[in-house]
Amino acid sequence: MALGACTSLQLQQWQDQEDAWLRDTVRRHGWAVQYAAGAPPFAYTVGLYGFGHPELLVYGLDLQASAWVLNQLGDKIRDGERFGPGRPMQLAGWSHRLQLFxxxxxxxxxxxxxxxxxxxxxxxxxxxxxxxxWDDAGGRFPWEDGYELPGGLQPAPRPHSPE
Incomplete structure (x- = not known):
């Protein structure tokens, strides 16, 4: 359904169904992965905060790669591992390095x-x-010289700015 063409009642019904799916998925698995096929596409977790960990967000990957990466990290978080900003890291079975901000x-x-x-x-x-x-095939991140993927695929991080 195109959300822009909905009545407020249809939008509320869609959101109620989405929220029910989310509650059920988090209850059964510990978290859910939400995917948005925009430009750029992005995916994020819902439920990791319940483990005392920040939610995770990744831009620029397709549905399968996003879900795989987020679920791999979710499994580690459920098992007690914690991640934060800092050094690059690697997931077994994936050729890219990751950095978190x-x-x-x-x-x-x-x-x-x-x-x-x-x-x-x-x-x-x-x-x-x-x-x-995630880094490109040459091992470079978006902020490094020679990064070969399209600009905007992984938007710059948005830290909290004090008011």
Whole structure:
């Protein structure tokens, strides 16, 4: 359904179904992965905050790669591992390195809309999140010289700016 062409009742019904799916998925698995096929595409977790860990967000990957990366990290978090900004890391079975940066989701509407709704949070006090960046085939990240993927595929991190 095209959300722009919905009545407010249809939008509420869609959101209720989405929220029910989310609650059920988080209850059964510990987290869910939400995917948005925009430009650029992005995916994020909902439920990792319940483990005392920031939610995770990744841009520029297709549905399968996004879900695989986020679920691999989700499994590690469920098992007690914690991730934060810092050194590059690698997942077994994936050729890319990852780096994490704080992500402040103060937009209206929020980027991590389902996560904010799930936890009853919003722009003034969004759920904590980390943005994952992955390197190109040459091992370079978007901020490094020679990065060979399209600009904007992985938007710059958005840390919280004090007001």
């Amino acid at each position: 704080p992500f402040h989701d103060g937009d209206d509407p929020p980027v991590l809309g389902s996560a904010q709704r799930f936890y009853g949070r919003g722009g003034a006090d969004p759920v904590p999140a980390l943005q994952l960046f």
